[in-house]
Amino acid sequence: MTAATTAAPGRPWYSPGSLRAKLLLWLVLVHLLAAVGVAWFTYASYDRLIVTSKDDQMQTLAESYAGNANVPELRPTDQRSIFERGAFVIQVWNGRGELLASSWPELAMARQPTEGMSTVRMASGDEDEVWRVYSTGPAADADRFQVQVIQNGGFVRRLVTKRALSLTAPIALLLPMSLAVLWLVVWTSSRKLRSVALDVAAQDERSLSELSVSGVPAEIAPLVEAFNSLLGRLRQAFAVQRRFVQDAAHELRTPIAAIGLQLDNMRAEVPAEVIDEHYVHLKGGVTRAQHLIEQLLRLSRQESSTEPEAPVQLDVASVLRDSVAQLMVIADRRRIDVGFEGGAVATVTAPPTELRSIFDNLIDNALRHSPEGGVVDVRLHEVEGRPVVDVVDNGPGIPPALIDRAFDRFFRVPGTAAEGSGLGLAIARMAAQRNGLRIVLANRHDSQGRQAGLQARVHLMGDPSVGGAAA
Template sequence: MMFHVFPSGRLCSLRRALLVWLLPVFLLVGAASAGFAYWSYQRMASAFMDNQMELLAESMGAQEQVVALPALTRERVHKLGSYVVQAFDAQGHQRFSSWPDLRLALRETPGFQDVREGGERWRVYTKRLGPAQGSRSVQVLQSGEFRRHLAVSQAGTAIAPVIILLPLSFLILWGVVAMVSRAVGDIARQAAAQDEHNIAELPLDRVPREIAPLVVSFNSLLTRLRSAFATQRRFVQDAAHELRTPLAAIGLQLENLRGDLCTGAPAQRFAQLEAGVQRAQRLVDQLLKLSRQECTVAEAAPLPVNVREVLHESINQLITLADQRNIDLGLDASRLEDAMLPCPMSDLRSVVDNLIENALRYAPQGSVVDVRAESAQGRLVIEVEDSGPGIAPDLLGRVFDRFYRVPGSEVQGNGLGLSIAQAAAQRCGLRISLRNREGGSGLVARVETA
């Protein structure tokens, strides 16, 4: 079973992983530092104060008579750590005590001992004098609680910098991880900006060494994708060019044969053959447009295009198709100011031509196709409305896919027009949306500033 540093689910992140792994380590190091400081200072302080107790006992034993020391209070004994001195005669009776409230009998064993009296801990040093000093005994005591509090306070002083550094370290660590996350986010945004029209390797400058292999691998994948897309575009373009000439020749031959055919069944079959050739020619033309669009690279910012002029040119070009189908094609641009759009004219024409042509082909003969355009505060809106069969709501998003045609449609087509229009609109900074007309049949294609 493989061990993973990052937890699964919502906890899978650099920050949480660092918290999960480093927080216990920091806390353990802090606890160990506090324990070591407490242990080392307690040993050092105990050795020093034991030495003081021994010297005090030696000094008191050297006196021929018991020296009366000032009486102590409980506060001085337990909070200030004052030494309690007791003197005993040869029979072990207490002759003097600097704190009479403490009733601790003479220890039988000389030297240092830790005893408990009245629920309190004491450090005791017992000194037995020889016959020359009257076989007296001197006993020096110090509060064990004072020693413990002293060691704790000193250990706290020693560990205070560590306690302060812990949150500071976490803040610095959090900030470093945030900067690393932003760097990774920049790489992700650069990767997300890639599409089939603009595939470029991600820069490796300022990429952390640990992430560099991932970026290099991704660049290798992008190179293979760019090569695959280029091969696909070359194939489509070469195939379209190769098909264009023979299809044009077939169309000319059909024109020459039209006058030699009799009416009836031969003429009907000839019309079907001619319609099929025209569809093939239109498909080849659209494939060439599509391949040219995909070969477009980022150039200098295009010059602004007059939207009103583009609309008039498109309608003038498609008015012949409208007359053939007896469709009233109209333009309402009364609310269109002198809108200038920074976009290649060919792309804007591609958007408008495809939408109007689709409306003319799907609208029934004798109907109306309206084109409306308006602009306000730098926002452009163009709508093309027809009275055709419309599109089922669940299929409105799919009609932009290449070669997709609405099932049951009687209009001959190849499913490329809307795909080409959408790609051109994106390059112009526009967005295309479709909706069915309210209260009747028909479709409304809306182009607006993204």
């Protein structure tokens, strides 16, 4: 049995924390008690049967000798026959209490005063000195005989034990087999429980599929069905939430776009000295609202995808070049120098849109937080023999106390003037986690120890068990 059968720390051995261990423990104890009970019953039955049989033989033999008219001629026996083969010792007494004949004279057994069976223990306390004696009644006539038939009690005990062991031997052989079958049945049942647990662990907000009840033990089926009912209610709740986000984003997209067009028209018609200051603030707000709506739509599509795109093998350098080229519009508008360095060859198996989403959001985040005229570097290289992608900017970075919250939805560093929705890093982390990648944020410092920007590192061979938590 495995370690699962051991009791949990702090629990008594007879009450382990595991259901499988508890079943095995008590069923094994029941089987062992049953085996001991059968062995005891077998021994007691054979003891009664053999002792009764031997007693009957001794009575028959004694009465046959007692009926003789003359002193019977006895065949002498030896010690080995008596102790090892259970030979009877026969004594013939006359009415005056004199021993007339004995098949083994060395046995100094006195004449028993009463008729019938008796147990006599000789001076020695050894088991071999316990004797079973059958004695005929005292002879009233001096010419009549009293016969005693004696058998060694130790031989009878050994015979009973031998016969009982021969009968219980098959039970002793079947017990390990029975316990093995028992363990297999319990292990098979608990394996189905583990299978259900793995199915539950595989569920996420994007794939809340019902658990199969086929092959599940009848005792567990109601629990699985109840969990399926809960999953159904969760699916409905997530669907309502996603529809709300999608509908809200779609409804906001058109009026926000119209406001932006009106602002552009107003700027063309109103004198510049009157409108410039207000236009800048209004246009910035509209731009942020448009970006937020696009990010909400992207996040909603990402979460509500019930049929995710099939993963394919992608060349990371090629995907990075496409992302940089697409975002050059933002870089040119803010006069940011974007550099790309592909010093390593790496491939990733992932859906193309999800890998693009990771790099697009990280580069977009770097461009928005870098100052105008700043620098953003995108590097594909190896660290400790493993490929990574670094997106480095020279912006203000993130205060160390807040860096763990950078991936929270709608989180923006207080006091930052950069445009953004606070969703880009959250979207990138979700896509990375689904594909076994890991994103780590770290502040950069110059030679004098002053904060000099932010580095977002994507580990292309990250451990899925840590996911984005390390970030």
